[in-house]
Amino acid sequence: MNSYHLDHLQHLETEAIHLMREVAGEFERPALLFSGGKDSICLLRLAEKAFRPSDLPMPLLNVDTGHHFPELNEFRDRRARQLGAKLIIRTVEDAIAQGIATPSPGEISRNRLQIPTLLAAIEEFRFDCCIGGARRDEEKARAKERFFSFRDSFGQWDPKNQRPEIWNLYNGRLNPGENMRVFPISNWTEMDVWEYIQREQLEVPAIYFSHRRKCVRRGGQWLPVNALVPPKPAEEVRDLVVRVRTIGDIISTGCVESPATTTSDIIAEIAAARVTERGSRADDKASEAAMEDRKKAGYF
Amino acid sequence: MNVPVDILRFNTCGSVDDGKSTLIGRLLYDSKSLMEDQIEALERSAAITGGGQINLANLTDGLRAEREQGITIDVAYRYFATPRRKFIIADTPGHVQYTRNMVTGASSANLSIILVDARAGVIEQSRRHTAIASLLRIPHLVVAVNKMDLVGWSEQRFLEIRAQFEEFLPRLDIKDVKFIPLSALNGDNVVEPSAHTPWYVGPTLLGHLETVHIASDWNLTGFRLPVQWVNRPHNPTDPALHDFRGFSGQIAGGIVRAGQKIIALPAGIVTTVKQIWTYDGPVQEAFCPQSVTLVLEHDIDISRGSMLIGTDHLPGASTQLQAEVCWMHPRALQSGRKYLLKHTTHTVQVAVTDIVSKLNLATLEPELAPAELAVNDIGEIRLRAAQPLVFDGYATNRLTGSFILIEPNTNATVAAGMLLPPAEIVKPENGDYVI
Numbered sequence: 001m002n003s004y005h006l007d008h009l010q011h012l013e014t015e016a017i018h019l020m021r022e023v024a025g026e027f028e029r030p031a032l033l034f035s036g037g038k039d040s041i042c043l044l045r046l047a048e049k050a051f052r053p054s055d056l057p058m059p060l061l062n063v064d065t066g067h068h069f070p071e072l073n074e075f076r077d078r079r080a081r082q083l084g085a086k087l088i089i090r091t092v093e094d095a096i097a098q099g100i101a102t103p104s105p106g107e108i109s110r111n112r113l114q115i116p117t118l119l120a121a122i123e124e125f126r127f128d129c130c131i132g133g134a135r136r137d138e139e140k141a142r143a144k145e146r147f148f149s150f151r152d153s154f155g156q157w158d159p160k161n162q163r164p165e166i167w168n169l170y171n172g173r174l175n176p177g178e179n180m181r182v183f184p185i186s187n188w189t190e191m192d193v194w195e196y197i198q199r200e201q202l203e204v205p206a207i208y209f210s211h212r213r214k215c216v217r218r219g220g221q222w223l224p225v226n227a228l229v230p231p232k233p234a235e236e237v238r239d240l241v242v243r244v245r246t247i248g249d250i251i252s253t254g255c256v257e258s259p260a261t262t263t264s265d266i267i268a269e270i271a272a273a274r275v276t277e278r279g280s281r282a283d284d285k286a287s288e289a290a291m292e293d294r295k296k297a298g299y300f
Numbered sequence: 301m302n303v304p305v306d307i308l309r310f311n312t313c314g315s316v317d318d319g320k321s322t323l324i325g326r327l328l329y330d331s332k333s334l335m336e337d338q339i340e341a342l343e344r345s346a347a348i349t350g351g352g353q354i355n356l357a358n359l360t361d362g363l364r365a366e367r368e369q370g371i372t373i374d375v376a377y378r379y380f381a382t383p384r385r386k387f388i389i390a391d392t393p394g395h396v397q398y399t400r401n402m403v404t405g406a407s408s409a410n411l412s413i414i415l416v417d418a419r420a421g422v423i424e425q426s427r428r429h430t431a432i433a434s435l436l437r438i439p440h441l442v443v444a445v446n447k448m449d450l451v452g453w454s455e456q457r458f459l460e461i462r463a464q465f466e467e468f469l470p471r472l473d474i475k476d477v478k479f480i481p482l483s484a485l486n487g488d489n490v491v492e493p494s495a496h497t498p499w500y501v502g503p504t505l506l507g508h509l510e511t512v513h514i515a516s517d518w519n520l521t522g523f524r525l526p527v528q529w530v531n532r533p534h535n536p537t538d539p540a541l542h543d544f545r546g547f548s549g550q551i552a553g554g555i556v557r558a559g560q561k562i563i564a565l566p567a568g569i570v571t572t573v574k575q576i577w578t579y580d581g582p583v584q585e586a587f588c589p590q591s592v593t594l595v596l597e598h599d600i601d602i603s604r605g606s607m608l609i610g611t612d613h614l615p616g617a618s619t620q621l622q623a624e625v626c627w628m629h630p631r632a633l634q635s636g637r638k639y640l641l642k643h644t645t646h647t648v649q650v651a652v653t654d655i656v657s658k659l660n661l662a663t664l665e666p667e668l669a670p671a672e673l674a675v676n677d678i679g680e681i682r683l684r685a686a687q688p689l690v691f692d693g694y695a696t697n698r699l700t701g702s703f704i705l706i707e708p709n710t711n712a713t714v715a716a717g718m719l720l721p722p723a724e725i726v727k728p729e730n731g732d733y734v735i
Contacts (some may be wrong), residue, residue: 004520004555004587008307008386017591018550021528025604025645049579050548050591053541054533136377143376164400164628166407166716167702168550169642173711187388189379273335 009196013046016184018168019147020050020131023182024057026172027129031088031122034060035068036076037247038204039133042185042193044083045200047131059086061130063117065110066093067228067249075205090121109249115297119155122179129172129180137189147186153177157296191270198263210243210261221254308514311390311405313433314415315425319446323415323484323505324378324391330491331506333380375405384510399676400628402432403716407702410514411440413505418451418481422464428661430465434472435624435678435718437695439517441477444505449483453496471664473695476512480505518588519697522613523554523562526644526700527606531577531593546577546593547602552644552699553692554610555587556594564600565607565617565690565726572597589699605646607690607700609726615700616722617690621650621683624694625673629707629714633673633681639714643689643703650705654682680720693721 006014023030032047034040047056060080064073080087092110095101095117103113122130136143146162148170163171172180185193197204215222215238216231222240223229228251231237242255243266260266312320328334378389390405406412412433416426433441443465451457458481469477480489481497482505488494491506503511531546556562556573563570575595576583586592594608602608609615627633633652641650657666658679666680673679694701705715 004518005306005515006590007305011307011589014550014589014591018528021548021550021591022645025529051529051531052579053536053538053544053546053577054531137379140376143378163713164404164704164716166404166704166713167698168408169702169704171642171704171706171711171713173640173706175709175711187377187379189381191381 009192009199012185012188012192013049013196015168015187016046017050019170019182019184020047022170022172023129023131024051026170027180029125029127030058030129030131031061031125031127032056032058032131033062033133034076034080034087035062035133035247036072036079036205037133038193038197038208039135039185039188041079041202041204042188042196043131043133044079044085045196045202046184048083056083056085058131059088059125061088061090061121061125061127063114063121064089064091064093065114065249066091067110067251069205069207069224069244069247069250069253071205071207072247075203079203088121088125090117090124092117095120109252111249112297115155122155127179128174129182131182131184133185134183135188135190135193136186142186145183145186147183148172149181149183150174151179151181153179155179155297159296191267194263194267194270198267204263205247207244207247208266210241210258210265213240213242213255214238215240215242215255222257224250224253224255226250305385306514307386307388308411308509308512309388309390309409310411310413310509311392311402311409312413312415313392313402313406313429314417314446315423318415318417319484320391320415323413323444323446323482323490324389326484326487326490327389327506328378328380330487331380331382375401382506382510387509399428399432400626400716402429403436403626403628406433406436406438407716409436409438410517411442411509411512412438413442413444415444415446416461418445418447418457418461421461424662426465427468427664430469430474431472431659431661431664431678432626434474435626437473437698437718439476439514440512441474442505442508443477443479444484445479445481446484448481448488448497449486453481453494455497455499458500468664478502478508480508519553519699520587521554522615522692522697523556523608523610524552524588524615524692524697524700525549525556525592525594525608526552526646527602527604527608528645530603544595545599546595547606547608548591548593549608549645550591551586551588553588553697554613555585556592556610557585558582561611562594562596562608563611563726564596564602565609565615566688567601567606568726569598569600570611571600605644607644607646609690614725615690615692616724617688617726618722618724619685619688620723621685621689621691622656622680622720623683623703623717624678624680624720625705625715625717627673627675627677627679627715629712630675631707631714632675633715634671638708640706640708641683641685641689641703641717642706643691644700646689647706648689649686650683652681653684656680656682681717690726691719691722694718695721 092113100120101113101116146165214225216225217236243258260269314320376391380387392402392405414429462479482489489504526549527547528549531548533541558576574597576586577593638651657668658670692700701719703717704713707714
């Protein structure tokens with residue numbers, strides 16, 4: 001191995017920095033979607049690597065579903081302050097109040113309601129590009145999406161009509177009203193994300209690590225008991241030592257029993273894992289094409 | 301725990317029913333890269349639609365439209381790792397009309413797997429895919445002769461197919477080709493060696509993927525840095541940053557060292573690298589494909605689209621370009637049409653002045669002066685650019701020798717282009733920078 005060699009994380013990093021800078025070079029009004037979750041934590045570090053010593057040339061944007069874990073929001077706000085970045089938050093509650101989003105009865109998560117909220121924020125700030133932390137290994141529909149994912153003026157993704165992406169040449173040209181979603185960590189796996197968090201010594205919200213929590217057994221998962229998830233009379237409730245592997249809506253994010261208290265523990269746990277990350281998200285189990293349908297409607 | 305040392309990117313191509321998706325499913329399944337919920341999902345759809353038989357192809361045929369039609373309609377990316385390597389797979393479909401997707405999936409690949417049905421042997425699609433792999437200069441090729449179980453594991457049949465390939469391979473520019481007999485459906489020679497092929501002494505497919513030498517796939521001669529973004533802090537709180545002016549980009553070739561002379565193009569001005577700035581601190585040298593920010597000795601006019609180069613192994617610079625293109629759009633290319641050409645970080649207007657030839661994929665011979673290039677055609681064209689391009693021949697450098705064409709107004713990406721070697725190299729006439 002000569003000295004002019006990049007290991008797999010360095011390869012993924014330089015690819016992602018290149019994508020970030022292409023966004024800064026080609027778009028007028030980009031935004032970076034930052035939730036405080038582990039994938040977008042990596043995105044922020046990559047943005048620092050791409051743009052320092054300058055300020056980040058884009059604000060952070062978060063769509064708050066009102067079903068977020070409070071630990072996540074606290075972390076999100078703190079991290080944005082540390083970076084000196086502008087953080088824009090738009091809430092699903094407000095979108096419902098304004099009639100932009102309309103919940104249907106019995107809807108389990110607010111994933112669908114995020115869509116009109118996000119699209120309204122894009123319109124409000126006239127963002128022409130949103131950088132997101134989606135990864136192709138997460139889900140089948142994501143596996144088919146480009147780095148530069150073109151969205152029409154309704155925010156829709158057309159999987160059959162994507163722009164070819166050749167070498168590292170990305171076509172970011174848009175007509176008015178159209179939008180680009182850019183996913184710099186498309187090629188990263190869950191393992192890469194944790195290895196990167198470890199290498200860069202990135203702070204992550206405490207709920208990723210093992211802690212004691214009251215959980216209720218529902219739909220084959222342990223859901224965290226909270227104001228939005230009250231246990232029903234016949235349901236089994238237990239005090240467990242758990243962590244979350246992926247953070248979504250608080251009413252559908254399953255906790256996994258785990259003793260992992262450090263990033264190294266988590267890496268060891270993933271190496272031995274027998275289910276995928278999204279196996280703990282009820283929203284993706286709704287149907288085999290759940291994500292495909294959401295993305296076609298404008299989901300990130 | 302073993303940490304994989306590097307990444308191998310590969311793509312798979314073959315025609316419909318050659319078993320590409322099954323092969324990928326088999327690689328994932330046998331290398332234990334599948335998780336219980338993925339296997340569960342397979343079983344769920346097997347119970348509903350497959351009469352109880354698990355279909356490994358369902359792992360990659362992700363979209364509803366694909367499952368309904370039983371085909372792969374776009375490039376799907378898959379990831380797996382063994383203790384030796386991390387793999388990124390681009391699963392590219394074999395239908396004639398999706399050649400553009402194969403080009404997409406293959407352009408950044410270290411290796412291409414061409415699948416051949418042992419019963420059918422070499423068909424036009426096999427030639428087409430091999431020709432594209434050669435055109436894209438993918439360093440390594442594997443011909444996976446699949447469905448060997450259906451020809452009774454016949455060594456003779458395997459050798460016949462190999463001979464069919466060797467008939468046209470000399471006309472293509474491929475350095476490293478490996479032939480492997482296998483059955484993706486049953487897993488023979490995919491991850492585990494097969495008991496059915498005692499006459500085959502080579503590695504299994506995974507064994508080959510884990511060991512093929514890829515360290516020299518990047519270009520390390522001739523420094524090139526296409527400037528992506530000018531890094532100039534606004535109102536910095538740190539006074540040391542008041543005059544900071546850096547040029548950020550991904551090194552597209554060669555090595556750069558602090559203190560060395562470089563030339564800024566198209567200005568043609570020579571200056572010195574004062575510092576190689578990175579977030580993790582300044583470094584003494586950096587190489588392709590690292591992303592860096594260069595601080596230069598002199599304050600010269602450089603912006604996105606400029607190219608910083610070393611003083612030896614000079615590139616070409618011209619408004620007259622000649623290239624091989626793969627046409628990707630239903631609206632055919634005719635001579636005289638105008639497009640936007642994106643090369644590295646530089647987008648420029650071009651006119652197609654001439655269609656020199658079109659590649660006949662049955663004979664692999666060029667047909668001279670065709671009327672047009674239709675979708676999925678490959679041909680050689682001449683272009684005239686509104687500003688000079690600083691470039692290398694694609695054979696020398698994949699990153700500074702490639703471009704895409706974009707149709708104005710619709711913004712569709714209509715072609716992938718590979719530049720032929722420049723007729724003239726850059727002559728830096730201005731000499732050293734003088735204030």
